[in-house]
Amino acid sequence: MIRITGVSHRIGSAAILHDIDLTLPRGKLIALIGPNGAGKSTLLRLVARLEPLQQGRIEVDGLDLAATPTERLALAMAVMGQQTHIASRLRVAELVGFGRWPHHRGRPGAADRAAVEAALEAFGLAPLRHRFLDEISGGQAQRAHLAMTFAQGTDWLLLDEPLNNLDMAHSRALMARLADLVRGSGRSVVTVVHEVNYAAAWADHVVAMKNGRVVAQGPAEAVLTEPVLSALYDTPVEVARHDDRPLVLHHHWHDQLGTPFPEAPDAARPTVH
């Protein structure tokens, strides 16, 4: 499991995370939800060691982040950030190949090549394998990054908004693949999602964050409720049931047109005539 104890984080003088205690169980598909600016990415980046840990302690499967060599951690968790931009001109298969780096450190073997093939196949990238990253669409590039993360073959996958740019079919396929990884191979996935119905349909465990704090966590059934979600997003929602899982309805609140953006000052209120 990933154990986060007493983690606070500030950027400059702004406090971004406040004393977070959180345990992410192994072998589950975990959805991290919450409004823009809640601190989801910051928390993931701390676990991914992309930000220096200022206060508190993070352990991944018993490995203390502060004391474990980064090479070792790369065999324990794979990370895909919210924004990935790559300057070098790479082909899709080359990018995916980098996912094997922690295993071969520059000298890929047969097992590495097989893992890359499998990842390309899994994300429908085989036909694009020789294309350059700057010559494919945004969603295809997103899938290439995901395939790289998969090829890394770690027990933990941390994904920050992996559904960005993906169409409906690919979004569904990705969630199904994540669920398959968890249920089929016992791996653990933490993913930030904005469309809560992806969490409702697929997640085992949901963590809700707001204003730098964890405000709710637990099984999807327990967190994806009307009171929790309405308060979390400051917007009215209705939770129905479908296929024995929660289904969050929020598009039909047409009488709420003209409500301000939750975080926006009054001046930014959209006008409706």
Added chain:
Amino acid sequence: MDRPALRLIAALLGLLGAASLVWMFQGLGGGNRAFILQLRGTKLAGLVVVGAATGIATVLFQTAAANRVLTPSIMGFDALYVLLQTGLVAALGVAGFAALPAAPTFLAEVAAMSLLAAGLFGTLLGQGARDIPRMILTGVILGVMFRALSGFLARVMDPNAFATVQAASIASFGSLDAALLPAAGAIAGLCTGAALWMAPRLDLLALGREVAIPLGLRFDRVMLATLGLVGMLVAVSTALVGPVAFFGLLVAGLAHGLAPSARHAVLLPAAGLIGAAILVVGQTLFERLMGQTATLSVVVEFAGGLFFLFLLLKGRVR
């Protein structure tokens, strides 16, 4: 290396070899052959060292900076070397400067340059390497500042010292400092070896911090090592021929364009060979065919400058 990469390296080696042969033996009269050959050999070695050092330094820097427009010289780095040199002359006087043992002084300067490179660019790149227009502007400003400071020091010196400095601050491939060649060649060789050894990690470095760290790269360490190598290679090339602004950009651009993949195991040797080949072919053409010893730097700079404009205008700055 795969087949296309090998083919490229072989072709470049062939080109460099052929040009070197022409350079060495063309128009070799019946006079003092041994003397002429030695003279030509020294110059050839100098051109190869400078070309290779510049090419490799530029590729390394662009990898560290994660873009294809910035180069050490555009960031004012060779101007810093000239400043270092001027500072020494100013502090010690011409006689004192001349009295310094050449090789140890040079080694000390190289070491200083690598530390400065790691310090200065480590900080700059950590700040906002993504913001490329800002980086270019910063580089231009740094370059102007370093040059202005050199100019100031030179002006308060006596005219002799000024001439010494002046000679060091203008690029010329025709007249290189032969006394430094053995030390410079050795350093360039060592740096190239180190860069090749780091090649797989450089591939990862090129992916940028966000991707490389989760893959287990000790990002900051590799970044500093890379910048340190850049500092040393720039010192080598600037010490031998003086500052060149756009040559490295041209070489790195060609290397990236010709190499079949972005792997540094291919890019680095390709850039080194392209740099060396351009200088040897160019100098042979200009010096032997046209009898112009000093024109090459101007032409190379002009071509490099055009290439820089092309990159900027085409918006290929990322």
